Amino acid sequence: MSTLELRVKSMAESTNSKNAGRLLSSRQGRRRPRILIVTPELNSSSSLWLRGGKAPRAKAGGLADMCTLLVDSLSERGADVHVAMPHFRSLFREEPMLSRRLHLCQDREFYYRRSVYEGGASDNRRAALVFQRDVIHHILPQVRPDIVHCHDWMTGLVPAAARKMGMKSIFTIHNLHDEQATLAEIEDRGIDAARFWDGLHYQQYPESYVQSRSWNQVSFLPSAVHAADHVNTVSRSFLDELMEGRHAGTERLNDALRAKHSVGAASGIINAPDATWDPESDPALVARYGASTHAEGKAANKAALQKACGLEVNPSAPLLFWPSRLDPVQKGCQLLAEILYQVTSDHAASGLQVVFVADGPYKRHFEHIADFHGLRHRIAVCQFDESLSRLAFGASDFVMMPSSYEPCGLAQMVGLKYGSLPIVHRTGGLRDTVGQLSADSGAGNGFVFENHDAGGLRWAIQEAMRFHQQPDGHRHAAVERIIRQSQERFAPSAAVDSYVGLFEKLLGRSLQGEATFRYAGK
Numbered sequence: 433m434s435t436l437e438l439r440v441k442s443m444a445e446s447t448n449s450k451n452a453g454r455l456l457s458s459r460q461g462r463r464r465p466r467i468l469i470v471t472p473e474l475n476s477s478s479s480l481w482l483r484g485g486k487a488p489r490a491k492a493g494g495l496a497d498m499c500t501l502l503v504d505s506l507s508e509r510g511a512d513v514h515v516a517m518p519h520f521r522s523l524f525r526e527e528p529m530l531s532r533r534l535h536l537c538q539d540r541e542f543y544y545r546r547s548v549y550e551g552g553a554s555d556n557r558r559a560a561l562v563f564q565r566d567v568i569h570h571i572l573p574q575v576r577p578d579i580v581h582c583h584d585w586m587t588g589l590v591p592a593a594a595r596k597m598g599m600k601s602i603f604t605i606h607n608l609h610d611e612q613a614t615l616a617e618i619e620d621r622g623i624d625a626a627r628f629w630d631g632l633h634y635q636q637y638p639e640s641y642v643q644s645r646s647w648n649q650v651s652f653l654p655s656a657v658h659a660a661d662h663v664n665t666v667s668r669s670f671l672d673e674l675m676e677g678r679h680a681g682t683e684r685l686n687d688a689l690r691a692k693h694s695v696g697a698a699s700g701i702i703n704a705p706d707a708t709w710d711p712e713s714d715p716a717l718v719a720r721y722g723a724s725t726h727a728e729g730k731a732a733n734k735a736a737l738q739k740a741c742g743l744e745v746n747p748s749a750p751l752l753f754w755p756s757r758l759d760p761v762q763k764g765c766q767l768l769a770e771i772l773y774q775v776t777s778d779h780a781a782s783g784l785q786v787v788f789v790a791d792g793p794y795k796r797h798f799e800h801i802a803d804f805h806g807l808r809h810r811i812a813v814c815q816f817d818e819s820l821s822r823l824a825f826g827a828s829d830f831v832m833m834p835s836s837y838e839p840c841g842l843a844q845m846v847g848l849k850y851g852s853l854p855i856v857h858r859t860g861g862l863r864d865t866v867g868q869l870s871a872d873s874g875a876g877n878g879f880v881f882e883n884h885d886a887g888g889l890r891w892a893i894q895e896a897m898r899f900h901q902q903p904d905g906h907r908h909a910a911v912e913r914i915i916r917q918s919q920e921r922f923a924p925s926a927a928v929d930s931y932v933g934l935f936e937k938l939l940g941r942s943l944q945g946e947a948t949f950r951y952a953g954k
Contacts, residue, residue, distance in 0.1 A: 464512040465939050468577035470567055472560075472586045473548055474517055475500040479507040480531045487534070490520040492548040494842045495583055495606045498666070498703050498927070502581070505928040510944045511935070516571045518542040518563050535575070537566035557611045560586040560652070561621035568593040568623060579938055582660070585610050588652030589623065592631030592659035600938045603660035604701075605653065605670075607839055608679060612649040615641070631659045633688060657688040661697065662934055666840035667861035668700030679837060699934075702864055703840045704927040709825075711850045711915075716822035723915040726851045727908050730827060737827035740820065741787055741812035749783035750900045752893070753828035753852060755821060755843040756835075758792030764834035764857060765794040770886040772801050775893055776810055782897070787828065788813045789821045825850040830896050834881075834889045838862045844878070848918035851911045853899075854878035855892045865922075869899060869910070877914045 473496035480487040480503065490496070499515075507513045512533070519536035521543040530536070541562045549556050567590055572580070580594045580601040588610075591601040612635070618625045625632075629641050633654035638644040657663045665671040674682060675690050692698040708714070711729065712722050718736040721729025731747055738745045760766040776784060788798055788811075795813060802811040814820060825831070831847035833856045840861035844854040853869065856862040858880050869876035879895045881888035899907065936942055 464510055465579070465935070465941070465943055466512040466514065466575065466577045467506060467579050467581060467935065468514045468516060468571070468575050469499055469503060469581045469583070470516045470587045470590055471495065471499040471583040472518060472563065473499060473583075474503070474515065477503045477515070479504045479513070480515065480534050487531075488517070488520070488524045488536070490517065490523045490548050493606075494666075494703060494840065497706055497842065498604075498606070499583060501704070501706050501924050501928065502931060505924065506932070506935075506943065509928075509932065514575050514577065516567050518559070520545055520548065522546065523548070535571045537563050537571075539563075539566070553611060556586075557613060558621070560588075560611065561613065561618060561623060563587075564589050565622045572597060572599065579935055581935075582656060585652040585656075588656040589618070589625070589628075589632070589650075591656045591661075592628040595631055595659050595661075596628045601660045602662045602664070602934055602938070603656040605657075605663065605665045605674075605839070608682060608685075608837065610651055610653040610682075610685065612651050614647060614649060615645040618650065619645075628659075631655075633658045633684060635684075651684050654684045654688040657685065657692055657698075660692075661938055663689065663692050663698045664701045664934070665698075666701065666703050667864045668702070669863040670837075670839045670860040671698060671700040673837070673860060700864075701927060701930040701934075702861060703842060704922050704924045705842050705846050705849065707924055709822075709846045709849060710919075711826055714822055714826065716819040717826040718823070719826075721826075723851075723912045723919070726911055726915060727904075730829075730851060733823060733827035737787065737820075737823050738785070740823070741814060742808060743785055743787070743812050744783065744809045746783045746785070749785050750779070750830070750897060751828045752784070752786045752830045752832055752855070752896075753824045753847075754786070754788040754790055754832050755824070755847070756790060756833060757816075758788070758790050758794035758798070760794055762835055762837060763792075764836055764884065764889070765792070765798075767834050767884070767886045767889045768832065769794060769797050769801065771890045772798065772811070773805055773807075775890065776805075776807060778894070779897055782900075783810070784897070785810050786812070787824055789816055789824050790814075791816045825852055828852040829900060830855055830879075830893075833857070833862060834884070834892075835859060835862065836884050841865070845918065845922040848877055848914055849922060851915050853896065853911070853914065855889070855896055856880055857884050857888070858882050859884075869895075874910070874913065877918070 475491045475496040476489040477487045477500045503513050514533045516535045519538050519542050539562045541559050580599055582590045582603045584606045591603055594601045615625050632650045635649040674686050677686050712720050717733055719729045719732035756763045758765045798813045802808050831852045831854050833844050838860040847854050854866045856866045866878040867876040868880045879892040881892040
């Protein structure tokens with residue numbers, strides 16, 4: 433066992449030993465378990481509404497949706513759920529009616545931001561330190577939670593501080609982004625890091641606090657992994673990829689995760705789309721449908737989308753939808769740009785159409801391709817709009833996600849629930865949720881390519897077109913099966929159940945207050 437693994441094991445055993453007596457002797461069931469969710473993002477939680485007011489919404493991606501699902505679901509299951517997040521005053525549509533369980537970190541650093549992550553790395557690092565200062569010095573002592581559940585790098589120092597206060601913590605990794613800062617910079621922002629400096633993860637092994645303070649960089653993600661009682665990624669395959677070192681620049685995170693996994697304190701939990709993603713009730717669709725009526729419903733939505741986007745109205749044209757931000761670093765849009773004209777030429781006879789409902793740096797490239805080749809009747813490039821995006825899920829035959837890496841991904845799951853079959857690169861959460869469709873065996877639910885290059889994506893699109901050319905009855909039966917399976921497999925309750933299992937294991941009892949687990953101290 434490595435030095436790091438021994439250190440993690442020792443920390444885990446020490447924590448369990450200290451808490452054993454308290455958990456065994458406490459009068460369980462007297463108080464609902466209190467969980468503090470620390471997140472930079474939230475998406476209008478229904479359980480945090482007060483007197484008819486709107487709960488705050490600050491969303492940059494799936495992290496906001498998952499945190500909101502947890503807040504609402506855990507509250508319904510009996511936990512006393514509190515939330516700490518920055519007060520993004522300019523992002524909130526109205527001043528929220530404050531629930532006693534909503535703790536907004538007040539600082540002008542957040543007041544005038546136009547997005548959750550705005551500016552360069554130094555701007556966001558500064559905001560993260562201000563946020564964590566308030567959580568560590570004010571919210572943790574005030575709330576005194578049984579479990580602190582932290583999300584992503586902007587909360588990376590909190591688990592170490594929570595551990596020093598005798599609080600258990602779970603840390604969830606939603607993405608690869610990380611930041612570093614010295615102890616001096618952390619303390620200059622008002623955080624008393626000297627109290628918990630020995631629970632952090634450094635660029636080089638620290639000989640002492642004084643020796644390390646001014647130069648030894650603290651990495652936020654590895655620090656959280658190192659200090660938390662349990663760590664999870666948002667898919668099992670992403671955890672495996674990190675521990676195997678498949679992603680460049682994550683060496684310190686990989687080491688910390690391997691050490692955590694060696695003592696049974698790391699896992700993968702796949703996210704799930706929230707309950708509003710349902711073609712039977714989605715108000716953005718012109719025709720709602722279920723598994724058995726998907727053919728008629730999708731045909732009506734396709735016609736509406738084609739009109740809205742200025743495309744040729746062609747009910748038989750296979751329609752490919754791009755749902756993610758046009759980011760070449762992660763999302764693989766450069767692969768599609770390389771072959772887009774070739775793909776539309778290959779399938780000119782079928783009238784293949786491509787719809788983008790997304791923003792990002794590659795948007796202008798696709799606009800140029802469509803204009804240069806006179807393909808605006810077959811290629812639509814639209815800025816992101818949630819209602820239009822929902823309509824595109826209901827209208828499209830296929831959804832494209834050729835990501836170079838994908839911790840979880842939600843769009844492929846939404847596509848499957850809406851009968852829009854995913855075309856994906858085999859990585860992370862895409863690997864865990866999409867399997868190659870075999871028309872003969874009736875297995876699989878999408879089209880998967882192994883090599884992350886334009887040739888691999890073109891092959892997967894060709895496989896999708898081959899499926900689309902099958903007789904209507906055969907194709908519709910396969911899509912109906914996939915919709916039915918996906919509605920059950922990607923139900924929000926499945927993801928929440930996994931988190932509840934983690935909470936209850938750390939608590940030693942159920943969220944309803946009944947003793948279900950007992951720790952034995954050494």
